[in-house]
Amino acid sequence: MTDAPAGAKIEIAHLAKSFGTHAVLKDVSLTVPAGGVVALIGPSGSGKSTLLRCINLLVVPDAGEVRVGNDAFRFGPGTRLPGTTALARFRATTGMVFQHFNLFPHLTALQNVMEGPRTVQRLPKPEAEARARALLAKVGLADKAEQYPSRLSGGQKQRVAIARALAMEPAVMLFDEATSALDPELVGEVLGVMRALAADGMTMVIVTHEIAFAREVADRVAFLRDGVVVEEGPARTLIDAPRHPDTQAFLAHFHRRGEALTS
Amino acid sequence: MYTWDFGSLWTYRWLFVQGLGVTVAFTVAIVVIGLLVGLAAALAKLSGFAPLRWLSDAYIEVFRCTPLLVQLVWFYYALPILAGIEISAVGASVLALSLYGGSFYAEIIRGGIVSIDRGQGEAAAALGMTPAQSLRRIILPQALKRMVPPLMNQSIIQFKNTSLVSVLAVPDLLYQGQVAAHDSYRPLEIYTLVAVLYFAALYPLTWIVRRGEKRLATSD
Numbered sequence: 001m002t003d004a005p006a007g008a009k010i011e012i013a014h015l016a017k018s019f020g021t022h023a024v025l026k027d028v029s030l031t032v033p034a035g036g037v038v039a040l041i042g043p044s045g046s047g048k049s050t051l052l053r054c055i056n057l058l059v060v061p062d063a064g065e066v067r068v069g070n071d072a073f074r075f076g077p078g079t080r081l082p083g084t085t086a087l088a089r090f091r092a093t094t095g096m097v098f099q100h101f102n103l104f105p106h107l108t109a110l111q112n113v114m115e116g117p118r119t120v121q122r123l124p125k126p127e128a129e130a131r132a133r134a135l136l137a138k139v140g141l142a143d144k145a146e147q148y149p150s151r152l153s154g155g156q157k158q159r160v161a162i163a164r165a166l167a168m169e170p171a172v173m174l175f176d177e178a179t180s181a182l183d184p185e186l187v188g189e190v191l192g193v194m195r196a197l198a199a200d201g202m203t204m205v206i207v208t209h210e211i212a213f214a215r216e217v218a219d220r221v222a223f224l225r226d227g228v229v230v231e232e233g234p235a236r237t238l239i240d241a242p243r244h245p246d247t248q249a250f251l252a253h254f255h256r257r258g259e260a261l262t263s
Numbered sequence: 264m265y266t267w268d269f270g271s272l273w274t275y276r277w278l279f280v281q282g283l284g285v286t287v288a289f290t291v292a293i294v295v296i297g298l299l300v301g302l303a304a305a306l307a308k309l310s311g312f313a314p315l316r317w318l319s320d321a322y323i324e325v326f327r328c329t330p331l332l333v334q335l336v337w338f339y340y341a342l343p344i345l346a347g348i349e350i351s352a353v354g355a356s357v358l359a360l361s362l363y364g365g366s367f368y369a370e371i372i373r374g375g376i377v378s379i380d381r382g383q384g385e386a387a388a389a390l391g392m393t394p395a396q397s398l399r400r401i402i403l404p405q406a407l408k409r410m411v412p413p414l415m416n417q418s419i420i421q422f423k424n425t426s427l428v429s430v431l432a433v434p435d436l437l438y439q440g441q442v443a444a445h446d447s448y449r450p451l452e453i454y455t456l457v458a459v460l461y462f463a464a465l466y467p468l469t470w471i472v473r474r475g476e477k478r479l480a481t482s483d
Contacts, residue, residue, distance in 0.1 A: 058385060084393055092391025102386035106404050116390040119400050161386075168390060 009034040009172055009203045010055060015064035017050055024050045025061070026227040032172070035201040039214035039235065042224035043250060048207045051224065052174050055205060056094040057087055068094055069171050092120050095165030099177040101157040103149040109136060109160045110145040116168045128167075135163040139193050155186030162193055172203040179210060191217075211254045215239045223247045269452050275443040282439030283460055289356070289425040289435060294418045296361035301368025308373050319369070326366035332427050334359040339431050352431040360428070364421045371417060375410035376402060415472040419465055426461075436460060 010032040017025040024047045032038045040048040053059040054066060063076040071090050073082055082090070104112050113132035117123040123131070136142050139159040149157055158178055165173060175194065179187045191213050198204055198217050208214055214221055215235050222232040223242070231244040242248045272279075307319035326334070339355035342348075350358070379402050387397035429438035440457040444450040 056389060058389060088388070088391050088393045088396075090391075091389055094389070096386075096389035098382060098386065098389075100382055102380075102382035104383065104386070104401055104405075106408075115400065116392075119396050120391040164386075164390070 007034050008032065009036070009069060010205065011065070011067040012051070012055065013065040015051065015054055015061050015066070017047075017054060017059060017061045024227050025054070028064075028224075028227070028229055030222060030229065030232075032203055032205060034203055036220065037198045037202075037204045037206065037218045039218035039221045040205065040207045040224060041209070041211065041214060041221060041250070042230075046224040047227040048224045049176055052096075052176050052205060052207050055172075055174055056091050056096055057082070058091070058096070088120070092116075092168055093171050095168060095170035095173045097158065097161050097165055097173070097175045097178045099180050101149070101154070101161045101181075103157055103161055103164070105149050108146050108148055109141060109152065112149070112160055113164045113167045116164065120168065131167055132163070135166050136160070138166075139163045140189070153186060154182045155189045158182065158190045159193055162190075162197075166197075172205065173197065175204065175206040175208070177207050177209065179208070211239060211251065223250065225250070265451070267452060268449065269456070271447060271449060272443070272452055272456060275439075275447065275453075278439045278443055279436065279456070279460065282434060282436035283464065285434055285439075286422070286425050286436040287464070289360070289428065289433075290418070290422045292357055293360040293364055293421055293425070296357065297364030297368050297421065298414070300361060300365030301372050304365060304369035305372035305376065308369065309376060322362075323366045323369050326363050327370075331359065331363050331424055332430065334363055335427055335431060352428075352433050356425075356428040356431055356433050360421065360424060363424070364417065367417050368414065371410055371413045372406075375406035378409055379405050412472060412476045415468070415475070419468055419472075422465055422468075423461065 008031045010030070012028060012030040015025050015028045016023070028051055030038065030051070040051060042048050050059055054061045055068065057066065057073065060081060061075045066073045071093065104115065107115060110129065110132050113135055114128040117128040117131060118125065133142065133145060136145050139162055141156060141159055141163070144152060144156060149160070152160065178194065179190050182190065187210070191210065194206070195217050206214065206218065218235040220233065221235045221238045223230050223238065225246050231238060231242060231247045238247070239251060242251050304319045304322055307315045310316055335356060338359040339350065339352060342355070343350050383401055383405065384397055387401040392400065425435055426437040428435055429441065432438065437457060440453050444453040447453065
């Protein structure tokens with residue numbers, strides 16, 4: 001990768017992934033600079049979630065290259081798949097937030113956030129707890145530390161999930177439709193936390209349907225359709241003035257909705 | 264008209280106590296060993312390594328689909344000849360009952376593990392946990408809650424299954440009852456008492472299971 005911009009934190013090159021005969025990703029490349037925020041948008045089934053899951057190798061690509069920081073993996077014929085230990089070590093450096101939160105229901109909010117540092121980093125309990133409490137305070141949930149997830153609202157659950165991912169002190173954060181399962185009135189509190197993270201300089205990749213949020217917070221936006229990046233560019237330029245007809249058609253839906261709301 | 268006489272059974276009280284002790288000890292042994300075997304078989308069946316899955320499948324189906332009485336007799340009479348080893352009646356009984364129970368436990372444990380939402384394993388993996396850590400810290404604690412009622416149920420069945428070891432002259436409750444019956448010529452009273460003793464030992468257990476189920480249901 002000689003043409004990579006200096007300081008790129010995440011580099012995805014020529015990624016391909018099929019589930020059975022269905023090609024979900026076809027030769028996708030993506031670069032995220034350190035501290036950059038990239039939003040992946042596109043219709044359902046466009047491959048944006050699969051692309052995100054390939055960044056922390058939750059989905060193992062069929063071909064291509066994945067690099068996060070100094071950890072690089074190459075996939076394709078003739079290459080050996082990384083072992084479970086190597087995979088686990090790599091994933092510990094990337095944080096992920098899921099659409100359905102995936103909090104551990106048998107643990108309190110505090111224990112959820114402590115779980116990674118305790119089990120994976122083998123951090124002593126007092127330090128793990130101090131870190132977890134600080135993070136819960138950061139996402140505005142210091143008073144919910146002892147609650148079980150079943151007692152939390154969707155927005156609160158997702159903020160705990162963000163704290164849980166941050167507890168591993170990851171180099172990058174991946175958001176997989178983090179607000180799609182939330183009631184509309186709860187979306188704001190989660191976006192607020194994500195906005196603050198971006199302002200702190202966290203490197204982030206965000207799969208989202210919140211176009212206005214992507215325009216505001218992301219530096220760059222990539223529009224995916226049918227497993228390829230159709231158009232990629234600076235967030236405002238791409239969203240306000242998309243060049244490719246597919247991007248225009250996709251965004252027209254949101255612009256229309258925006259107009260309907262303001263009129 | 265038959266005249267019931269339970270008073271004469273008092274002579275055999277220590278026989279019944281010993282028999283019940285052996286039955287309880289057998290149950291504890293075969294439940295513990297059976298659970299370990301079941302857990303191993305369940306994990307093998309969930310493994311990504313196909314030969315391990317086939318092996319586990321073969322074990323489960325062989326022991327689920329043959330009668331326990333046949334297994335007991337086979338382990339005592341046929342296995343020693345086949346393997347060229349000596350095996351005591353107690354050894355054969357523990358082996359057969361544990362493996363039989365393990366085949367049922369395995370399916371319960373496997374079912375409990377696969378019933379946990381896939382997102383849980385994904386979240387654990389995303390945090391950097393190895394599959395073993397994810398299983399121990401995230402999946403099993405949740406699965407265990409769902410597995411406890413059926414596991415207890417199966418263990419109650421195992422308690423009653425221990426009565427079959429009497430065919431190998433292992434001195435359990437039923438065997439001691441038979442001894443007493445031959446001695447006293449009072450089989451009707453004896454088998455009534457044996458039934459009552461099994462019931463008295465098991466009924467409190469079923470009550471504990473029911474209570475446990477209720478508590479688990481409310482904590483979800």
